[in-house]
Amino acid sequence: MTLGPVTSSTDLTTPAEEEASTVTDGKKIEGRSLGRIAWTRLKRDKVALTGGGIIIFLILVAIFAPVLNKLFGHPVNEFHQDKIDPNLGGIPPIGTWGGISTDFLLGVQPVTGRDLFSQIIYGAQTSLLIALLATLLAVMIGIVVGITAGFFGGWIDSLFSRFMDLILAFPLILFAIALISVLPPTYWYRVTVIVLIIGGFSWPYIGRIVRGQTLSLREREFVEAARSIGAGNFRIIFRELLPNLAAPILVYSTLIIPTNILFEAALSFLGVGVPSPTPSWGRLLSDAVNYYEYDPMYMVVPGTAIFITVLAFNLFGDGLRDALDPKSNR
């Protein structure tokens, strides 16, 4: 599927490699405060910090969208007939560069004359909300399944591993659009289903990593030690394993967020995202396909928004991985 890279980046971690890296990981973790080392490293990484800064900025934009919109935009779905020429069917908007002006900071949408700035900042809400919820879901399922498979091993491990193979073998986009399109296209329905689908299909990436890490951790001395003083499975998992899994989980969660953002945008682009009039970057782009010859700005603006967001998460995720994984920092 064209959303490919995730497949690649995670399939890289063949079990042998994972185990090798955990050994080094583990020593550091035990020795000193991982957080502090990581933070020292991260501070030196200007690129990652820029990424992080953009992410914080975007999250603030999404949260304060109503305020920002009041200051710089127009009511989100308000039509502005005076900004377009109805005789031409409203394409392109009146003015140059897609109708960009001091009043309409990013121009207007053809046909309706809606303020693109307002669409973009509310679109950030949609995009981040869905991507973060889906990631949260994926991480939760991934941790539970990964730890269970890795900790208990045996037939449970085989069963869960095959299950993860099964999910990864699904032609995902196709399955998603087919499934979503047969369900009612109302807002909450769609948001829920999209989150469930993205989360429900991306957890094996986390699950595999957690499983691999757990496999190697459970044989380690500190687990043995805990067991020998009579700690139960429950305690071992929560007190010994989870804290040690925090770092890889954090890194890979950060790295699947951008994929999830792209996925949500792709679904909207294919017409099965959140229903209009809820603003969505992917839908803006798919709408822009009709007009891009005459109004390229209308395509460039949402496209750039998606690009910057995804890039920021990728930069930050990369930096975080480097900071938490000493090996890659050689």
Added chain:
Amino acid sequence: MINFILRRVVTSVVLLIIISMVTFGVFFMVPKLAGTNPAELYVGKSATPADVAATARKLGLDKPIYVQYGEFMKGLVAGREYDNGPDKTHCAAPCFGYSFRNDRPVWPLLLDRLPVTISLTVGAAIIWLLGGVLAGVISALRRGSVLDRIVMVVALAGVSLPIYFTGLLAQLFFVHNLHWFKGGEYVNFADDPFGWANKLFLGWVTLALLYAATYARLTRAQMLETVSEDYIRTARAKGLRERVVVGKHAMRSVLTPIVTIFGLDLGAALGGAILTESVFSLPGIGRLSIDAVNTKDLPVVLGVTLFGAMFIVLANFLVDIVYAVIDPRVRLS
């Protein structure tokens, strides 16, 4: 080895059967849960309840789902007959179902579209494999240089660009502004090789960009790891020339994981590069599936999904076998 292959074949088949069950269940149960009767999708607007019931009966939708599934699987292996008014329509094995919207079995529909998807993905795959690996190797060898940085920045940008944005930008510049490419309808390679390449070129490049970026990053990391291994140092110490060291010794271990991933990515892409095909309007499997979804042509949707899954499973299988050949330890696990 034979034992291993047999085991993998069995696993793959079981995987496919499970996927078919899940897909079948989802596509035929979910509309029901959402309160729509699939048969209603096939009748006209003014059809009476009796018409709907008759259509459901004809399509076998009135039977319990496991019976429908059984018939579907039987058709896949042995073909099946569809009641079609005065005579029966035979849907030859492998019968992926019968599209009542197209009045054709699904399998030939898929075969019709397959060459387009193969042309697109294989062309792109060659570009992304060569380009990505080359960029990664150069980047690793010139680590820390400006070139390295540029390659890595481009690679990261490449991973972050949605294809439905790059594809549109590419069309805007190269088709509409510069007129370097014609756009236009897809033509078969056999009919007009130049027209074929002209139409596919932008699709190849944009699709390749997405993957090449990943491959470049991967190759670079792998290369950096490899060149610090002892045997490479030994090779260098022996006084072998750098080209031989890199080209012969290091590349071998770099390429092994790359080939693995390449197999999986290609398998997934062959299952339908939906977004690329939509953006460049290529009539491949991906567009067939979009059309089918839009017209609620469930048999085609089901067929395409299974077909796509088949490619992924097949790719997994091949990669496993290749791996086992390269690394005998895998066979034991």
Added chain:
Amino acid sequence: MRIKRGAVVAGTVALALGLSACGGGGSSSDNASKGASGYNAGVHGIVNPSEKKGGTLRFGYTSDVDSLDPTRIYYASGQNFMRAFYNRTLLTPASKPGADGLILEPDMAEVLPEISADKLTYTFKLKKGLKFEDGTPVTSKDVKYGIERSFATDVLSGGPPYLKDMLDQGQNYPGPYKDTDPEKLGLKSVQTPDDSTIVFKLAAPFSDFPYLLVMAAGAVPKAKDTGEKYTNHPVSTGPYMVEKFDPGKKLTMVRNPNWDPATDKTRKALPDRIEMTLQMNADELDKQLLDGTLDLDFGQTGVQQAAQAKILLDPNLKKNADAPNNGAIRYAALSTQVAPFDNVHCRKAVQYATDKTAIQTARGGSENGGDIAVNMLPPNIGGHDPKLDPYNTKSGKPQVDKAKEELKLCGKPNGFETKIAVRNKGKEPKMAEALQQSLAAVGIKATIDQSDASLYFRSTIGSPANVHSKGYGIMVAGWLADFPTGYGYLDVLVDGRLILPSGNNNYEELNDPEINSLIDQAKAEPDAKKAQAIWSQINAKVMDTASLVPFVYEKAMNYRNPRLTNVFQDQYWGEWSFGQLGVSDGK
């Protein structure tokens, strides 16, 4: 994007689309002789009149054809196409510009039918020398068999239901495939006393009956009927026959050697070949029209917005475009059974508050979207009255003050909440959003409830029970008549006795005894002019109930290749008359 165009087209399917037509619009016979040119020339006259034969007529289409089986075709363009090239019927529209095109003339019938005094029996005599493409003569039994096929809806779904409804008369005829009659001619209401005579017996007088025959299959030879697969090669009675049909890709047709021009005075049959490229990308189709690779769009639904801007901005392209009213109307129905729209004043508030200009723009503007609609009969249906504008909406601008007054009368001075139902495809959501915005200005807070296009007209708003339970106050819809009379247009939309549990068209559930009785009068009225006057009256009464909000009389801007000859709008179909087209360069 294919998705988009496909969606738009899919949207129209549900409209029960057939034909459109007109009583207005003067005859343009003066233009016909010398030919017309320029923008909209094909709307008012004939572009490039010519009798030159030869060449290939090239259609393009963004979708697959629904079917080539004449029993199953329901789209206007499909009807236009089959009638022009391969499916002759007993009667056929005259294929002339202007109002003359609405007149039915004998096609396979020798003359117009003989109608009994009680108006219940229609007797047709077939012409001599009619043949199928394989040379076998066409008999009245083939005609009857063709009609019987429309009863077999379990095998052949999707076609017009009228004849089945009208001719079954309690027999529960299952269609020829399950017919116990050895000759498969068991339908009792149609009789074939000899090979050239066919008699239809109606249960009640119905003056529009001949129009129903135009929509159906003309003649189907039982020996060649392959049921569902008949679409792959329908046996032709017209000037062309299928050479090769590759579904989803291409259709080619060649001349039918067994078509005798002496038996056919309607069709010109100028080109030697007809080709249609299917499943084209919508923008690609427009591009090929503009560069002359293709001659015309089969769908006739208008060019995409990108091409529209290009055409309107370039006079050299604009002169080859026509943007006629295609007979469709876009409107909203206000449910009289969902509060607060059970109160006429709340309905009137919507009439006044609606910003029709914004909706018009959402549909593509004044050229490719349509003209602002002021009442429910479009200009090309007999009985239309442009002056009938009870809510003064010609300007398209909302009248906030008036709307607020009505809200007060309705007892909701601060507005109310309601739901707008709309399909989730094409331009529809944007129309609903424009409506939502303009209603918000007077305090009516409407939420938009999008639903799946494929079931929208059948079970979403087509099911009154569903409308009530979901609380749809406003339902966005579109309508194109199946045949060009007031009855064909308005009856199912407003007849209170036609409120159906599913597939309903009277979405607003209007059941006004006065309107119902006027409809009965009009139906039985044999004089077309008098019937029109009654429909005009019905239209006014409907507008008074304020339960239907007309938005636009739709226009579709199509581009004609300059080499096309005899291009004119056939008012019967609301499209160019396919059967008269030729190509000037013989290629």
